[in-house]
Amino acid sequence: MAPDKPGPSSAKYRGPVMLRRDRKTESSTADQRLLDQRGPSDWVHTDPWRVLRIQSEFVEGFGALAEVPAAVTVFGSARTAVDSAEYVIGRELGAGLAKAGFAVITGGGPGVMEAANRGASESGGFSIGLGIELPFEQGLNEWVDLGINFRYFFARKTMFVKYSQAFVCLPGGFGTLDELFEALTLVQTRKVTRFPIVLFGSEYWAGLIDWIRGTLLTSGKISAPDLDLIHVTDSVDEAVRIVVAAQHGPDEAEKLGTEDKW
Template identity: 65%
Template sequence: MASHDPHSSGFEPMHDPARRKGAVILRGDQARIPQADRALLDSGGGEDFTHTDPWRVLRIQSEFVEGFGTLSGLGPAVSVFGSARTKRDSPRYLQAERVGQLLAEAGLAVITGGGPGAMEAANKGACAGGGISVGLGIELPFESGMNEYVDLGINFRYFFARKTMFVKYSQGFIVLPGGYGTLDELFEAVTLVQTEKVTSFPIVLLGTGYWGPLLDWLRHTVAEEGAVSESDLDLIQITDDPEEAVRIAVSQCGKPVRPVD
């Protein structure tokens, strides 16, 4: 589909990027209002009822209701995490795309954060594999909208509501190289497995060169200090092969899916 060029009509686009606030898209001055998470976690504020914690409880409740209602019939799924900054011409993008396709061909829905980079690649692969491509977006000051390969998308205001959906409706995680957000999702998943809050939950890291030093630090510093047990390190598996990553996820997710060739 051809896109409209705003410069051809003399129209000057706004310099501030658009962003989403739940189901709402914001641009210009509207995009500069505080994020919902920040407003919730900051103390103080005005007395307007729509900016008080009791009102926010209703908003939070609505996000859980929307998420549960939308995803309850999804079926077996695996979440794929990775950096939003992954370039489309990079090997990591191609790996994420391959992972998404293989998961879909194995009968699993693919859940991502719905953004660009590795998330977009996994959603694209899921579409190519004929599977359900899910995006769970989040209100951020520097990202807007779902990538074009998301078939089923939900936008969240609150990180914790969104993260609940990742865990509740996924049978495993495949994690590509990423930054703080990816690390947050990885360690939340590991913590839930380690504390037996979830069961039969494979966690696979894709990229030994990227993740190897982190596992070395966990093994030789964190475990040696006694902060985690040696057995806790076995909760994470690592590979460079997208096919192997998907085989691990499929074999351990505990759901009836098609075998990976």
């Protein structure tokens, strides 16, 4: 025989949370715990308190970036040397995007991120860095005009997507791949629209592209149109034109590409 349906008296409420039967409940109310005399400080490390920290990161990020002009995020390795060809390309790309009227957003670190911020700053553009608290990386690079440091990756990712019109990925590691596939998933599922994703460096990305075509597509894990979400190039001019075309249309992209070389 089915047990009797529990009555109203079996339910207890903790704000919007309902607890039934013998689930653990606290003996005091939220107001009492707030107004009572000081007790142990463990509460600042509990999950409910972390929610406030997370909320504060969103509030700070939205507030700081709300009036930023149209922007493009450039990803790439923090380990790229200043005297490398990839660093030079990063500077050229940052400058090209700035001259095309875009703010440049990076993760704010060294390597490719510094290069893109530097190129944008040197060209008079708006250079933005969204840093992350890590145990082994330094702070924001010196070419960042507006910088925000985040504790949480997911809050930082939201800012990248919300305030960018495109992603350009230069050669990078796990972090770059993480952001790349995050963007691909959002575009594929139409959570964001008109969002070009550019991979810079055909030789570097060739193995990944071959795997996507040869494994994901052939096994039916993605559809043929999904391949069109990715643009691969070795040209700064072309990368900028792809972004401009998505934002302003192909005619404006061609005009910009022929009149302004960077």
